[in-house]
Amino acid sequence: xxxxxxxxxxxxxxxxxxxxxxxxxxxxxxxxxxxxxxxxxxxxxxxxxxxxxxxxxxxxxxxxxxxxxxxxxxxxxxxxxxxxxxxxxxxxxxxxxxxxxxxxxxxxxxxxxxxxxxxxxxxxxxxxxxxxxxxxxxxxxxxxxxxxxxxxxxxxxxxxxxxxxxxxxxxxxxxxxxxxxxxxxxxxxxx
Amino acid sequence: xxxxxxxxxxxxxxxxxxxxxxxxxxxxxxxxxxxxxxxxxxxxxxxxxxxxxxxxxxxxxxxxxxxxxxxxxxxxxxxxxxxxxxxxxxxxxxxxxxxxxxxxxxxxxxxxxxxxxxxxxxxxxxxxxxxxxxxxxxxxxxxxxxxxxxxxxxxxxxxxxxxxxxxxxxxxxxxxxxxxxxxxxxxxxxx
Numbered sequence: 382x383x384x385x386x387x388x389x390x391x392x393x394x395x396x397x398x399x400x401x402x403x404x405x406x407x408x409x410x411x412x413x414x415x416x417x418x419x420x421x422x423x424x425x426x427x428x429x430x431x432x433x434x435x436x437x438x439x440x441x442x443x444x445x446x447x448x449x450x451x452x453x454x455x456x457x458x459x460x461x462x463x464x465x466x467x468x469x470x471x472x473x474x475x476x477x478x479x480x481x482x483x484x485x486x487x488x489x490x491x492x493x494x495x496x497x498x499x500x501x502x503x504x505x506x507x508x509x510x511x512x513x514x515x516x517x518x519x520x521x522x523x524x525x526x527x528x529x530x531x532x533x534x535x536x537x538x539x540x541x542x543x544x545x546x547x548x549x550x551x552x553x554x555x556x557x558x559x560x561x562x563x564x565x566x567x568x569x570x571x572x
Numbered sequence: 573x574x575x576x577x578x579x580x581x582x583x584x585x586x587x588x589x590x591x592x593x594x595x596x597x598x599x600x601x602x603x604x605x606x607x608x609x610x611x612x613x614x615x616x617x618x619x620x621x622x623x624x625x626x627x628x629x630x631x632x633x634x635x636x637x638x639x640x641x642x643x644x645x646x647x648x649x650x651x652x653x654x655x656x657x658x659x660x661x662x663x664x665x666x667x668x669x670x671x672x673x674x675x676x677x678x679x680x681x682x683x684x685x686x687x688x689x690x691x692x693x694x695x696x697x698x699x700x701x702x703x704x705x706x707x708x709x710x711x712x713x714x715x716x717x718x719x720x721x722x723x724x725x726x727x728x729x730x731x732x733x734x735x736x737x738x739x740x741x742x743x744x745x746x747x748x749x750x751x752x753x754x755x756x757x758x759x760x761x762x763x
Contacts, residue, residue, distance in 0.1 A: 394618070394619065395617075395618035395619030395621070396619050396620070396653070397619075397653055400653050401653045404652070404653055405705060405707070408701070408702070408705055408707060409707055412702055412707070412708075415700050415701040415702045415705065415707070415711075416698075416699075416700050416701075417698075417699050417700070417701055418696055418697065418698050418699070419660065419662055419663045419666060419696070419697045419699065420663075420666065420694065420695065420696050420697070421663060421666035421667050421670055421694075421695045422670075422692070422693070422694050422695075423667070423670035423671060423674055423692065423693045423694075423695070424691070424692045425674050425677070425678060425688070425690070425691035425692070426586075427585070427586035427678075428585065428586030428587050428588075428675075428678055429587070429675035429678055429679065430586070430675075431670070431671050431674040431675065431691075433666070433667040433670055433671060435659045435663045435666070435667065438649070438663075440651060440652075440701075441651045445649060445651060447649065447656060447659065448649075448650075448656040448657075449656070449657070449658070451658065451659045451663075453644070453664075453667050454671075455667065455668070455671030455672075455675070456675070457675055458629070458636060458638065458639075459639075460631060460632045460636060461595070461631075462587070462588055462591050462592045462595055462679075463675070465638060465639040465640070466639075466640070467640070467642065468626045468638065468642045469610065470667075470668045470669070470671040470672035470675065470745070470746045471610055471668065471672070471745050471746060471749070472610045472611075472612060472626045472629075472642075473644075473664045473665075473667055473668040473671070474664075474665065474668050474746065474749060475610060475611065475612035475624070475626070476612050476614070476624040476626065476644050476646065476661075476664055477646070477661045477662065477664040477665050477668070478661070478756065479612055479613075479614035479622070479624055480614060480622050480624060480645075480646030480661040480664070481646075481661035481662070482758070483614055483616045483622040484619075484620035484621075484622065484646070484647070484648055484654070484661065485704075486616070487616060487618075487619055487620055488620065488653075497616070499616070500615070500616035500622075501613070501614065501615045501616070502613070502614045503611065503612075503613050503614075504611065504612045504613075504614070505609055505610070505611050506609065506610045506611075507607075507608075507609050508607075508608050508609070508610065508745060509606050509607050509608070510599070510606040510607075510608055510631070511599070511603055511606045512743075512745070512748075513676075513743045513744070513745050514596060514599055514606065515743060516596070516599060516600055516603070516606070517603075520606075521748055521752075522743055522744060522745050522747070522748035523745045523746065523747075523748030523749035523752070523754060524745070524749055524754045525754070525755075526754065526755050526756075526757070527754055527755070527756045527757070528756075528757045528759070529756065529757065529758045529759070530758075530759045530760075530761070531758070531759065531760045531761065531762075532761045532762075532763075533760060533761070533762050533763075534762075534763055539762035539763060540762075542760070542762035543760045543762050546758065546760045546762075547758075547760075550758050552703075552704045552706060552713055553704070553713060554661070554662050554699060554703070554704050554713050554714045554715070555661045555662060555665065555714065556713070556714075556756060556758075557703075557712055557713035557714030558662070558665060558714035558715055558750060558753075559749060559750075559753065559754055559756050560753055560754070560755070560756045561712075561714070561753045562749075562750065562751050562752045562753035563714060563715045563716070563717065563718055563750055563751070564716075564717050564718070564751070565669065565717075565718045565719075565720065565747060565750050565751045566717070566718070566719045566720065567673070567720045567721075567722070567737065567738075567741050567747075568719070568720070568721045568722065569721075569722045569724060569733070569734045569737045569738075570721070570722065570723045570724070571722075571723075571724050571725075571730035571731075571733035571734050571737075572723075572724075572725055572730060
């Protein structure tokens with residue numbers, strides 16, 4: 382979030398920049414508004430197929446419902462003995478990081494007075510399944526590396542566009558989680 | 573993956589257990605089959621809204637196309653100056669971990685001869701937005717903690733059901749990535 386540059390405050394890139402800065406000011410004055418909790422509820426369907434609902438979240442001092450009904454499945458592909466009813470869970474991590482960095486890019490560009498014309502990205506994740514298959518003690522279970530590659534166009538020099546991407550990376554929630562990890566608790570109620 | 577228990581090999585829980593063990597044997601004999609690459613392509617729409625396509629992946633010695641057309645959007649909610657056209661990127665991380673652990677639970681239960689009747693989970697992620705808003709030098713950008721809570725029912729004692737969840741956690745690709753992090757490269761082509 383570009384607190385350092387506030388010279389261009391008009392809406393841009395579909396970002397309501399005045400509202401963005403007003404929100405920033407509100408949180409500065411009342412930091413407890415910044416505490417959020419996001420949630421998902423998942424139900425097993427059959428085999429490796431399950432379905433999550435993403436309904437509401439807490440934040441800005443209250444509870445919020447999403448506008449739409451957001452339901453997502455996941456599955457394993459046939460080559461991994463699933464039925465490919467949906468992408469694999471690990472592919473949703475790739476969607477998450479592309480979308481997080483891209484949202485940041487649009488916000489930061491708007492705040493810096495840059496009009497974007499195109500932002501596309503490709504994300505690749507390399508994984509060696511010897512880990513999750515229990516066939517190696519040295520191969521990890523998860524991705525060994527993730528690569529995000531952006532193409533970005535707008536009314537600014539290439540160097541400025543690159544700085545916008547870098548600022549987005551340096552303030553991305555998903556980048557932070559994927560690059561640095563987070564404590565994850567798993568509790569079980571079995572009956 | 574329960575290489576330790578192969579006594580119950582019939583299909584169960586919608587899992588083709590014989591095929592699962594055959595796949596495991598095939599990879600044991602030809603470990604290079606275990607190398608996979610998953611991919612997503614994202615395009616910015618407007619504001620904080622973008623759309624990812626998850627089309628194909630490499631693995632088991634070849635290229636594979638998903639059976640369906642898998643397209644997912646993401647956005648920020650109104651309270652974060654978005655239009656809430658889709659969940660936030662960080663909420664997809666919660667879907668990913670619930671789905672990954674659940675797929676593992678179904679596979680492991682099938683391999684251990686346990687028939688499941690219900691697996692549901694709730695995932696919560698706590699995040700303090702002072703980080704991504706650039707209003708604190710000490711608050712991280714990403715989730716501070718993720719909690720996954722399972723309810724699991726099946727034809728086995730509670731202790732055995734809990735062990736199945738624990739084995740899934742210990743071999744989950746998404747758990748590993750979220751709990752331990754992964755190197756993430758971000759490249760930019762700006763024009």
